[in-house]
Amino acid sequence: MTTTNTQSGTNVHEIADGIFRINTPVMLPGDAGAFSFNQYLILDDESLLFHTGLRQLFPLVQEAVAHVMPVARLRHVAFSHVEADECGSLNQWLAAAPQAAPLCSAIAAMVSIGDLADRPPRGLADGEVVPLGRHSVRWLDAPHLPHAWECGYLIETSTATLMCGDLLTQPGDGSVALTEGDVLGPSETFRRAMDYFSHTRDADALIEKLAMTQPTTLACMHGSAWRGDGAAMLRALAAELAR
Template sequence: MTITNSQSGTNVHEISDGIYRINTPVVFENGNGFSFNQYLIADDEPLLFHTGPRRMFPLVREAVASILPVDQLRYIGFSHVEADECGSLNEWLAVAPQSTPLCGTVAGMVSIADMADRAPRTLADGEMLALGRHSVRWHDAPHLPHAWECGFLSEESTKTLLCGDLFTQGGTDLPPLTESDILEPSESFRHAMDYFSHTKYARELLERLAATAPATLACMHGSAWRGDGAGLLRALGDELCS
């Protein structure tokens, strides 16, 4: 793990071949800790997934620059429209002139075509995008955990699922990548916050994600996880549908 900003604790860790977790820990006034993760796929056409909140932009930019020149970014992607997902989207488009917003078709239609300073590259459910030696595939997941436009990217060669708000873990003192249980802490967090939409299609959507057989789950909050991703996604389905 490399610390890129000693004041904020922002750090970078390679969780899969060519895929980097950028993490910034935050402690709120009530003393509770939380973390914000972005994922950079370094390739011929680099992709940043999640921008981080707008006020966090200088920290994330500094971290990206430790891996590759920021102006080389080609795609700025996210799961759904929310501040920590795409709050600094236009700031990224400004510093990376050849970059394009990357999102699902619904997000492009209802929000990003208007909000973003450049038109988005939208992906249909199941559509693949080649970045070079990496390729990503978009998976529509409406209301899982929330937002009509929600979806996720799976990277084919490393079997990494960029799974957004699924398996959110609280706290700041967490390893960048773990093989320990994240279901119990993420379920404790979910029960306390109740941020899921409770869609009746949760099990079906999770089964579709499990079919990608991920070996690494790139969570937006907390540790990334390595192991039997299909089994963990199905276990989450059992919890949500019990």
């Protein structure tokens, strides 16, 4: 792990071949404790950033990306759904990377990003594959899991890394970049306290759809990334949600 900003604690760690987790620890307001925001950078011929981070975090995340590659080489700025920590600094990234374009679900492109973004988005259909070079990513529609109609995820196919957004959100500063330990327990404790899931009737089917990709790394947006039997972990999450 490399710390790229000593004041904020922003750091970079390669969690899979050519895939870097950028982590910034923060303190939640109201003495709610430590939390973290993660972005994931796929380094390739057409490099991709998943999650932009909040607008206020842009200088820190930009600094971290620059530690790995020239920011101007970025080609895709992707995210799960429309929310400040997912795409709040989208236009700042588009300004910093003149050849980059937003990458999101077709629904997100239609209802939000076509208007919000300073450059036209590429809206992906369910199952659509985007080649990046050595890597490729496949878009998986997952409406309302855990929230937002336009929600979906990317799986990087060569490393079986599922960029799973707000699924398995863990509290704490995310100081452990990649773990094989328990992430479900902490994430369920956090979810029950805040209940940010939509509880869509399609949750079981959508989680099974994600599980069928057989991920071996789960790239969580908040907390540690996780390595292991991703299908089993996702099905365990489905069982918890069904309680």
